[in-house]
Structures are given as structure tokens and as C-alpha cells.
Amino acid sequence: MTDETRERIVDAAGEVFSQKGFQQATIREICGLAEANVAAVNYHFGDKETLYVEAVKRAHCESVPVDRSEWPSDLPADEQLRLFLEKMLTDMLDRETPGWHTALIMREMAHPTSACEELVRGYIGPRFELLCEILRALLPQDMPGRDVTLHAFSVIGQCLVYRFHRPVGRLLIGEDEFEALFDVERLTRHISNFCLAGLAAAREEAL
Amino acid sequence: MTDETRERIVDAAGEVFSQKGFQQATIREICGLAEANVAAVNYHFGDKETLYVEAVKRAHCESVPVDRSEWPSDLPADEQLRLFLEKMLTDMLDRETPGWHTALIMREMAHPTSACEELVRGYIGPRFELLCEILRALLPQDMPGRDVTLHAFSVIGQCLVYRFHRPVGRLLIGEDEFEALFDVERLTRHISNFCLAGLAAAREEAL
Amino acid sequence: MTDETRERIVDAAGEVFSQKGFQQATIREICGLAEANVAAVNYHFGDKETLYVEAVKRAHCESVPVDRSEWPSDLPADEQLRLFLEKMLTDMLDRETPGWHTALIMREMAHPTSACEELVRGYIGPRFELLCEILRALLPQDMPGRDVTLHAFSVIGQCLVYRFHRPVGRLLIGEDEFEALFDVERLTRHISNFCLAGLAAAREEAL
Amino acid sequence: MTDETRERIVDAAGEVFSQKGFQQATIREICGLAEANVAAVNYHFGDKETLYVEAVKRAHCESVPVDRSEWPSDLPADEQLRLFLEKMLTDMLDRETPGWHTALIMREMAHPTSACEELVRGYIGPRFELLCEILRALLPQDMPGRDVTLHAFSVIGQCLVYRFHRPVGRLLIGEDEFEALFDVERLTRHISNFCLAGLAAAREEAL
DNA sequence: AATGAATGAGCCTTCATTCAT
DNA sequence: GATGAATGAAGGCTCATTCAT
Numbered sequence: 001m002t003d004e005t006r007e008r009i010v011d012a013a014g015e016v017f018s019q020k021g022f023q024q025a026t027i028r029e030i031c032g033l034a035e036a037n038v039a040a041v042n043y044h045f046g047d048k049e050t051l052y053v054e055a056v057k058r059a060h061c062e063s064v065p066v067d068r069s070e071w072p073s074d075l076p077a078d079e080q081l082r083l084f085l086e087k088m089l090t091d092m093l094d095r096e097t098p099g100w101h102t103a104l105i106m107r108e109m110a111h112p113t114s115a116c117e118e119l120v121r122g123y124i125g126p127r128f129e130l131l132c133e134i135l136r137a138l139l140p141q142d143m144p145g146r147d148v149t150l151h152a153f154s155v156i157g158q159c160l161v162y163r164f165h166r167p168v169g170r171l172l173i174g175e176d177e178f179e180a181l182f183d184v185e186r187l188t189r190h191i192s193n194f195c196l197a198g199l200a201a202a203r204e205e206a207l
Numbered sequence: 208m209t210d211e212t213r214e215r216i217v218d219a220a221g222e223v224f225s226q227k228g229f230q231q232a233t234i235r236e237i238c239g240l241a242e243a244n245v246a247a248v249n250y251h252f253g254d255k256e257t258l259y260v261e262a263v264k265r266a267h268c269e270s271v272p273v274d275r276s277e278w279p280s281d282l283p284a285d286e287q288l289r290l291f292l293e294k295m296l297t298d299m300l301d302r303e304t305p306g307w308h309t310a311l312i313m314r315e316m317a318h319p320t321s322a323c324e325e326l327v328r329g330y331i332g333p334r335f336e337l338l339c340e341i342l343r344a345l346l347p348q349d350m351p352g353r354d355v356t357l358h359a360f361s362v363i364g365q366c367l368v369y370r371f372h373r374p375v376g377r378l379l380i381g382e383d384e385f386e387a388l389f390d391v392e393r394l395t396r397h398i399s400n401f402c403l404a405g406l407a408a409a410r411e412e413a414l
Numbered sequence: 415m416t417d418e419t420r421e422r423i424v425d426a427a428g429e430v431f432s433q434k435g436f437q438q439a440t441i442r443e444i445c446g447l448a449e450a451n452v453a454a455v456n457y458h459f460g461d462k463e464t465l466y467v468e469a470v471k472r473a474h475c476e477s478v479p480v481d482r483s484e485w486p487s488d489l490p491a492d493e494q495l496r497l498f499l500e501k502m503l504t505d506m507l508d509r510e511t512p513g514w515h516t517a518l519i520m521r522e523m524a525h526p527t528s529a530c531e532e533l534v535r536g537y538i539g540p541r542f543e544l545l546c547e548i549l550r551a552l553l554p555q556d557m558p559g560r561d562v563t564l565h566a567f568s569v570i571g572q573c574l575v576y577r578f579h580r581p582v583g584r585l586l587i588g589e590d591e592f593e594a595l596f597d598v599e600r601l602t603r604h605i606s607n608f609c610l611a612g613l614a615a616a617r618e619e620a621l
Numbered sequence: 622m623t624d625e626t627r628e629r630i631v632d633a634a635g636e637v638f639s640q641k642g643f644q645q646a647t648i649r650e651i652c653g654l655a656e657a658n659v660a661a662v663n664y665h666f667g668d669k670e671t672l673y674v675e676a677v678k679r680a681h682c683e684s685v686p687v688d689r690s691e692w693p694s695d696l697p698a699d700e701q702l703r704l705f706l707e708k709m710l711t712d713m714l715d716r717e718t719p720g721w722h723t724a725l726i727m728r729e730m731a732h733p734t735s736a737c738e739e740l741v742r743g744y745i746g747p748r749f750e751l752l753c754e755i756l757r758a759l760l761p762q763d764m765p766g767r768d769v770t771l772h773a774f775s776v777i778g779q780c781l782v783y784r785f786h787r788p789v790g791r792l793l794i795g796e797d798e799f800e801a802l803f804d805v806e807r808l809t810r811h812i813s814n815f816c817l818a819g820l821a822a823a824r825e826e827a828l
Numbered sequence: 829a830a831t832g833a834a835t836g837a838g839c840c841t842t843c844a845t846t847c848a849t
Numbered sequence: 850g851a852t853g854a855a856t857g858a859a860g861g862c863t864c865a866t867t868c869a870t
Contacts, residue, residue, distance in 0.1 A: 005834075023230055027861065037835050042862060044833090110317055112374040120378040128379055149380055150388065150397045154365045161364030164371060167319040171327040172335055173356055181357065190357045197408030198401035205400075212851085234844060244852050249845060251851095419830085437644050441865060451831045456866060458830095524731055526788035534792040542793055563794055564802065564811045571782030572775045578785060581733040585741040586749055587770055595771065604771045611822030612815035619814075626855075648840065658856050663841060665854090 006044045008034040014055040018103035022052050022113060049114070056108055056115035059101040060123035071130065077137035082192045084131055085159065089184045089191075092163045106163055131155060138199040140206035151199065158191045213251045215241040221262040225310035229259050229320065256321070263315050263322035266308040267330035278337065284344035289399045291338055292366065296391045296398075299370045317371055338362060345406040347413035358406065365398045420458045422448040428469040432517035436466050436527065463528070470522050470529035473515040474537035485544065491551035496606045498545055499573065503598045503605075506577045524578055545569060552613040554620035565613065572605045627665045629655040635676040639724035643673050643734060670735070677729055677736035680722040681744035684712075692751065698758035703813045705752055706780065710805045710812075713784045727784055752776060759820040761827035772820065779812045 012034035016025040027048055031038050045051040072080070091102055108119055135151050136143075162169070162182065170178045181187065219241035223232040234255055238245050252258040279287065298309050315326055342358050343350075369376070369389065376385045388394065426448035430439045441462055445452050459465040486494065505516050522533055549565050550557075576583070576596065583592045595601065633655035637646045648669055652659050666672040693701065712723055729740055756772050757764075783790070783803065791799045802808065 026859085028859085038861085039835060039837095039863080040833085042864095043835095048861065109372055109375050112378075116374060117378055120375060124375060124379060146384070146388070147397070149384075150394075151401070153368050153376070153388075154398065154401050157364040157366070157368030158361045159364070160372065161360050161367055165316055165367065167323060168316050168327060168331060169360070171319075171324055172332060177353070177356075181353070181360075187357075190354070191361065193408065193412075194358070194361050194402075194405035198404040200408075201400065201404030233842085235842095245844085246846080246852055246854095255844065440863085442863095452865085453831055453833095453867080462865065523786055523789050526792075530788060531792055534789060538789060539793060560798070560802070561811070563798075564808075565815070567782050567790070567802075568779045568812065568815050571778040571780070573778070574782055574786065575774050575778030579730055579781065581737065582730050582741060582745060583774070585733075585738055586746060591767070591770075595767070595774075601771075604768070605775065607822065607826075608772070608775050608819035609815075612818040615814065615818030615821075647838085649838085659840085660842080660856060660858095661854085663843095664856095669840065 005034070005036050005040055009036055009040060009044060009051070010054055010058055012036075013051050014059060014100040014104050017052055017055055018059075018100040018107055021107060021111065022049075027051075052113065053115040053118075056104055056113075056119055059104040059108075060119055063101055063105070063123060068126075068130070077134055078192075078196055080134045081138065081155075081195065082188060084134060085155070085192050085195075086184065086188045088127075088156075088159050089162075089187050092159060093182055093184060093187075109160075110164055128152065128156075135199065138196070139202055143202070143206070147202075151195075151202070154198065155191070155195050158194070159187075162187065212241070212243050212247060216243055216247060216251060216258070217261055217265055219243075220258050221266060221307040221311055224259055224262055225266075225307035225314055228314060228318065229256075259320065260322040260325075263311060263320075263326055266311040266315075267326055270308055270312070270330060275333075275337070284341055285399075285403055287341045288345065288362075288402065289395065291341060292362070292399050292402075293391065293395045295334075295363075295366050296369075296394050299366060300389055300391060300394070313370055316367075335359065335363075342406065345403070346409055350409070350413070354409075358402075358409070361405065362398070362402050365401070366394075369394065419448070419450050419454060423450055423454060423458060423465070424468055424472055426450075427465050428473060428514040428518050431466055431469055432473075432514035432521055435521060435525065436463075466527065467529040467532075470518055470527075470533055473518040473522075474533050477515055477519070477537060482540075482544070491548055492606075492610055494548045495552065495569075495609065496602065498548060499569070499606050499609075500598065500602045502541075502570075502573050503576075503601050506573060507596055507598055507601070520577055523574075542566065542570075549613065552610070553616055557616070557620070561616075565609075565616070568612065569605070569609050572608070573601075576601065626655070626657050626661055630657055630661060630665060630672070631675055631679055633657075634672050635680060635721040635725050638673055638676055639680075639721040639728055642728060642732065643670075648672075673734065674736040674739075677725060677734075677740055680725040680729075681740055684722055684726070684744060689747075689751070698755055699813075699817055701755045702759065702776075702816065703809060705755060706776070706813050706816075707805065707809045709748075709777075709780050710783075710808050713780060714803050714805060714808070730781075731785055749773065749777075756820065759817070760823055764823070764827070768823075772816075772823070775819065776812070776816050779815070780808075783808065 009030065012030045013025075015033060016030045019025075027038055027041050030051075031040060034040075041048065041051055045054060072083070075083070092106065105119065105123060108116055109124070131152050132148055135148055135155070139148060139151065166178070169181075172178070216237065219237045220232075222240060223237045226232075234248050235245055237258075238247060241247075248255065248258055252261060279290070282290070299313065312326065312330060315323055316331070338359050339355055342355055342362070346355060346358065373385070376388075379385070423444065426444045427439075429447060430444045433439075441455050442452055444465075445454060448454075455462065455465055459468060486497070489497070506520065519533065519537060522530055523538070545566050546562055549562055549569070553562060553565065580592070583595075586592070630651065633651045634646075636654060637651045640646075648659055648662050651672075652661060655661075662669065662672055666675060693704070696704070713727065726740065726744060729737055730745070752773050753769055756769055756776070760769060760772065787799070790802075793799070
């Protein structure tokens with residue numbers, strides 16, 4: 001009850017920021033949505049930027065953390081990759097997820113601000129680490145870290161493209177056609193197959 | 208003389224828009240760079256958005272077109288893919304290229320506006336078509352178009368990630384480490400190997 | 415405990431008001447300095463202006479009063495004038511005096527507010543009266559009060575100029591040069607000599 | 622006609638600034654008075670402060686300059702001093718003078734801003750120089766410059782007190798009584814007599 | 829008695845746009 | 850054809866004040 005307004009503002013801010021970005025979003029709109037006074041932002045956060053950082057922070061703090069103790073590390077590595085992709089694609093593409101949390105994180109990935117550093121530390125970093133570990137099990141043991149990284153980016157890039165270039169994709173192959181691709185299961189299958197083949201080739205080449 | 212000003216404005220607009228984006232760029236800055244009057248934009252283009260579209264248009268019109276007659280279609284398909292990747296990565300990553308043309312196109316890919324449609328028609332589309340044709344030669348002939356598209360996105364996604372998520376990448380693995388990856392030759396080699404393995408696997412699976 | 419906060423606020427207010435003036439000072443800064451809540455000002459004083467008046471009141475209440483019983487009225491009038499000037503200049507110019515009391519009074523003299531009336535009654539008035547009495551002893555006995563007043567203003571004006579137009583003075587004759595004048599002894603000597611000559615002339619003329 | 626608005630704004634700004642000071646004056650009020658748009662200030666001057674400086678500049682530029690060639694240097698020095706005082710007091714006290722020019726200059730003398738430096742250079746400085754020259758003719762020739770300065774401040778101080786401490790004066794001796802003193806002729810006579818006696822004493826002492 | 833939270837009015841500034849020449 | 854001048858809407862922010870506890 002006491003800091004209900006503060007909460008409402010962060011929530012509204014996340015909503016608006018995730019849709020319009022930092023510059024385009026206005027404090028007035030945020031406060032309108034939060035049914036709060038414009039001055040409340042200044043009171044609770046100091047300024048617009050701090051509010052933005054706060055929203056980003058909440059976005060990743062309230063996201064399901066990568067709990068390594070819960071990760072099925074005993075699964076075969078290829079299954080782990082499949083699982084990883086499924087989770088990642090679900091997070092990014094699932095239109096059922098109502099909140100603005102992921103949307104804001106994604107926006108921050110495209111337009112990093114001062115909030116990005118912490119986002120990388122607390123959200124992106126751990127996930128990236130996990131992916132690298134999985135890949136390492138699928139790659140030659142003596143492969144230099146840099147090459148593992150290249151593979152990780154290859155995996156990630158194939159997912160991100162659907163999130164960040166959706167409008168271009170819709171124009172490119174037709175709206176319906178593109179939207180039909182937004183099927184987590186199908187994409188998971190395709191990308192994991194595609195990647196596993198690439199990884200296997202790297203293994204063979206190393207022999 | 209008469210439309211020299213117009214030209215200067217479009218050029219300055221491309222410069223500024225590509226650096227700051229549509230909203231952040233101001234007409235005053237553009238006109239300052241173009242040594243023109245603030246009112247000139249509205250006089251010549253009507254409004255800011257039209258000027259933006261004009262700049263995007265020029266960006267892709269003056270880009271080297273994908274001249275299919277010049278494309279070495281007689282090369283082996285895997286060589287073509289390698290070549291395609293090299294060109295794409297060079298365009299996107301080469302810091303030597305001074306102009307704003309590519310930068311603006313890339314920005315439009317991330318934040319599509321009304322200008323995007325034409326950009327897809329005149330710039331992205333043809334390149335995407337070319338890629339799909341190359342891939343079709345490397346994939347089972349009876350593969351449905353939708354699956355070819357999936358492969359095309361897999362190829363493109365691996366390239367775009369370096370362009371659009373550079374800041375995150377730098378934070379993720381360290382500035383120097385990440386910049387060291389920005390080597391067109393290395394990336395071309397990695398991505399083409401990775402993709403060719405994936406494509407080969409799709410061929411085998413179809414047997 | 416109960417009105418300790420109140421005291422702290424008045425003290426902080428005097429500090430801040432004396433440095434920044436009424437408008438420029440903010441309740442937040444005052445309360446920050448007093449380690450009190452922003453609402454405390456309105457709670458204890460009603461509004462900002464009342465607090466200001468309170469600070470001015472304390473400034474002159476806690477100032478050393480002109481205790482006529484202690485004033486060496488038996489001294490020769492010219493010595494009394496010299497003493498008066500020395501006290502006045504010391505109060506106004508002595509940089510050693512740390513408190514905000516005089517500073518606030520001086521500010522109020524330059525920008526009178528509603529607090530001024532009481533300040534005149536309790537602080538300035540008595541001092542002015544004393545000066546007039548001293549001058550009357552040095553002027554023709556039948557001189558009209560209005561002319562005595564003129565002389566009093568002449569005396570005061572010569573002192574105030576150093577307090578209120580210091581910045582201009584520094585620009586006018588150079589910073590170091592001007593600051594060198596800020597020597598109470600020197601100024602006392604000069605002004606008293608100057609004035610005594612003027613007073614003597616008035617006496618002679620009256621003969 | 623062309624920059625009529627600009628002129629109107631400076632004029633209105635001078636009016637408002639001279640009455641309310643820099644902080645208290647609002648662009649809105651100034652533009653309201655000038656019948657101009659708020660944005661016009663930004664267009665013509667960049668910001669509020671620059672406008673203020675501009676107003677101060679005009680205030681002293683349009684003031685009657687101290688044209689040394691027109692100054693009656695052949696008059697006896699005591700007559701020159703009388704004349705100087707008359708002019709100074711007229712400028713400062715004459716309620717007939719309609720413009721805001723002097724009022725703004727006076728305000729700047731009490732609360733110097735960045736505009737003060739130029740004001741001293743172009744307005745106050747020359748007048749001060751003139752006064753010093755006059756005084757030098759009335760003081761021992763070998764008197765150190767610093768002591769001449771002291772005398773100059775004594776002269777000026779007696780004038781300024783009527784301008785800057787009028788409210789206190791009114792409270793001190795009664796409104797009507799004080800306003801009755803605002804007679805340029807009477808003040809000129811008193812101050813010049815008072816000063817000439819002081820100067821004469823300094824001469825005699827030097828013998 | 830005292831305070832953290834919230835408010836509303838207002839300020840300076842910015843910007844794309846329009847107007848008058 | 851082209852521009853300097855002017856505009857109105859809006860934005861972020863500040864501040865004294867009030868409210869609810």
C-alpha cells in the first residue's frame with residue numbers, strides 16, 4: 001500500500017518504454033498510465049533515466065533466473081542445446097507472455113543504454129555462459145575459447161533475427177508467411193538441427 | 208544550383224539520421240550540416256519524415272545493386288555462399304566504408320519505418336532472393352519454400368548479430384575480445400563452414 | 415527534543431537564506447541541512463515566507479543589542495562616532511564572523527520583505543537612533559531633524575557601499591586592490607575623518 | 622519592421638528584469654508583455670540568460686555616455702563635483718525618468734551577474750574615472766591612488782544609499798519623511814557640501 | 829507531533845512547422 | 850525559389866505545498 005505508486009510507475013514505465021523506447025516515451029504518458037502525478041517520477045526516481053534503469057532492472061530481476069542447480073546438466077549435450085533453444089525462443093517469441101519484461105530486455109539489447117551493463121551481468125551473461133558450456137561439450141575439447149564464442153553467436157544470431165527483424169521479415173516473405181514461422185517448436189527443431197550439424201562438422205574437422 | 212541545396216540536405220540527412228536515428232536527429236542539425244535554412248526541409252520535402260524516406264531511398268539506390276548478370280552463377284554453390292557471406296559481412300562490418308548509406312539501411316532494418324517497404328523491394332529483397340537461390344542449390348530440390356526460408360534466416364541471422372548487438376557483445380566477452388572477432392575473413396570462414404555443414408545435413412536427411 | 419527540530423530548521427534556514435536569498439533557497443536544501451523532513455517547514459511555520467521572517471527575527475534578536483546603558487556616552491562625540499563606525503564596519507566586513515546572522519540582516523536591507531519592518535524596529539532603528547544622537551552632538555543644536563538625518567545617511571552610506579557593492583568594486587579597481595581596502599581600521603579612520611570634517615563644516619556654517 | 626519583435630522582447634525583458642530580477646522574471650511574462658511567443662526568446666537569444674545580458678547591454682549602451690569632450694573640465698573642481706553629484710542623483714532618483722534602463726543597471730550593481738563585467742567597462746568605469754579625476758584636483762597631488770579611491774567610494778556611497786536602501790529608509794524615518802528627502806537639489810547640496818569639507822580637510826592635513 | 833508520499837502549477841527549453849516576404 | 854522570423858505544442862524537471870497516516 002505504502003509504495004504502491006512507485007510500483008505502479010515502474011510497471012507503467014516498463015510498459016511504455018518497452019513499446020516506445022526511452023526517448024519516445026514521455027513521463028506524462030507513463031504517469032497517465034500509472035495514474036500518478038508527473039512529479040512522482042522525480043520524487044521517486046529523480047529523473048527519467050533513473051526510472052528507465054529501474055524498469056530494466058526489474059525486467060531482468062523478475063525474469064526467471066538461470067538456476068544452474070535446476071538445469072538438467074546430466075542430459076546429453078545435444079538435448080541440452082535443444083532445450084536451451086526452446087527456452088530462448090519461447091522467451092523471445094511467445095506472444096502469450098503478457099508482460100513487458102522481455103520486450104524491454106530485447107529493446108535494451110538493440111539499443112543499449114547505461115542500464116545494459118547490469119543487464120549483461122545479471123541476465124544475458126549467465127545465459128550466455130550456459131550456452132557456451134553446452135557448446136563446449138559438443139565441440140573439440142581443445143578448441144580455443146574464441147572459436148567457441150563464434151559458435152555461440154551463430155546459435156544466438158539465428159534466434160535473434162526473428163525477434164529483431166520481424167518487420168523486415170514480414171515485408172520480405174509476406175506477413176502471413178512470416179508469422180507462420182513464429183512457431184517455437186518448428187524453429188527449435190530447425191535451428192537445433194542446423195546447429196548440431198555445424199557443431200558435428202567442427203568435431204570431425206578437429207580429428 | 209537550384210537543387211544543389213536539395214542534394215546537400217539529403218546527404219546531410221543521411222549522415223545525421225544514420226548516426227542518431229529519426230527521432231533524435233533534428234532538422235536544425237541537418238540543415239546546419241547542409242548549410243541550408245531550417246525552412247528548406249519543409250520547402251523541399253514537406254516534412255521530416257519525407258526527408259527521412261528520401262534519405263533511405265538514396266541510401267539503397269546508390270548502393271551497389273545486386274546485378275544478377277554479374278553474379279558468378281557458374282561458381283559452385285558453396286563458393287557462391289562463401290562469396291555472398293563475404294560481401295554481406297564486408298558491407299555490414301567494414302569500418303573503412305565511410306559513407307552513411309549502409310549505416311542508414313542497417314538502422315532501417317532495426318527500426319523499420321514507412322521507408323522500409325521500398326527498401327525491402329529494392330535492396331533487401333533482391334539480396335534475399337539471391338541467397339535463397341544459392342541455398343536451394345545446396346538443399347534438397349523438393350524442400351518446401353518455407354524450409355528454405357528458415358535456412359536463409361539462419362544464414363542471415365548469424366551475420367546480423369555482429370552488426371546489431373555489438374554493444375552487448377562487447378560487454379559480454381570484453382571489448383577487445385569482441386572487436387577481435389570483427390574480422391571479415393574469420394567470420395566468413397566460420398559462418399560458411401557452419402552453414403555448409405547444416406545444409407549438408409539437411410541434404411543427407413532428405414535421402 | 416520537541417522543538418529541537420524547529421530550532422535546527424531556523425538555523426539551517428538562516429544559513430541558506432543568507433547565502434542564496436529567499437527565492438533561490440529551497441525548502442529541501444534547508445531541511446536537508448537541518449536533517450528534517452520537507453514537510454516540517456510547513457508543519458512548524460506554515461510556509462516558506464514565515465520561516466524566512468523567523469530566521470530574520472532570530473538574526474537580529476541574537477545579535478548584540480545596542481545596550482544604551484553600556485554605550486560610553488561620556489566619551490567625546492567624535493570618539494563616539496569613531497567607535498560607532500568601527501563597530502558597524504566590523505559587523506559588516508569582518509570575514510571572521512562565521513554566523514549567518516549579519517549576512518541575513520544585510521540581505522534584508524538590500525531586499526526588504528515583510529520581515530523588514532520588525533528588523534528596523536528591533537535592530538536598525540536603535541542603531542540609527544544612536545548615530546543620530548551622536549551626530550546631534552557634533553552638529554548645530556538648532557539643526558532641523560531632517561538635516562541630521564541627511565548627515566546620518568551620509569555616514570551610513572559610506573559604510574554600506576563596501577558591503578553591498580563589493581563585486582562591482584572588485585571589477586572596478588581590481589580584485590586585490592579592492593580587497594586590500596577591506597581593512598576595518600583603515601576604513602574607520604578614513605570615514606571618520608571624512609565625516610568629522612563634514613560635520614565641523616556644518617557647525618561653522620551655522621555660526 | 623524586420624526585427625521589431627527582437628526589439629520588443631529586449632524592451633520587455635528590461636522592464637521585467639529591472640522590476641523582478643533575473644530569477645523571478647519569467648520568459649512568459651516578458652513575452653506576454655512583448656506580445657511575442659515564448660519560443661521567440663530561444664530563437665533570438667538562445668536562452669534567458671543571454672537575453673538578460675542583452676537587456677543590460679542595451680541599458681547602458683543607450684544611457685547617455687560620459688562624453689569627456691563635453692564635460693566642462695574648465696569649471697572649478699568643486700563645481701564639477703557638484704555637477705557630477707547632480708547628474709548621478711538625477712539618474713538614480715529621478716522618478717520622471719520613465720525607462721527601465723537605470724533601474725536595471727542599479728539592480729545589476731546590487732546583484733552582479735555575468736553581465737556586470739561589461740557594465741563596469743562601459744558604464745560604471747568611465748563615470749568612476751571621471752569622479753576620481755575630479756577628486757584628484759581637490760586632494761593633495763601626492764595622495765596615493767588608494768586614498769583617492771577611498772574618497773571616491775565615500776562620495777558614491779552617500780548617493781547609492783538613497784537608491785538601494787529606500788525601503789529601509791522609509792521604515793526608518795517614516796515614508797513621507799523619507800520621500801521628502803528625494804529631492805535632487807537638496808541632496809546634491811548636502812552631499813557636495815559634506816564632501817567638499819571632507820576633501821578640504823584632507824588637503825589641509827597634507828600640509 | 830511528525831513524516832513520507834503525492835500533487836499541481838509553473839518554468840525553461842526544444843522542435844517541427846508555418847508565415848510573410 | 851528560398852529564407853529569416855515566428856509559432857504552438859510538448860517535454861523534462863523543480864518546487865512549495867498538502868495529504869494520509
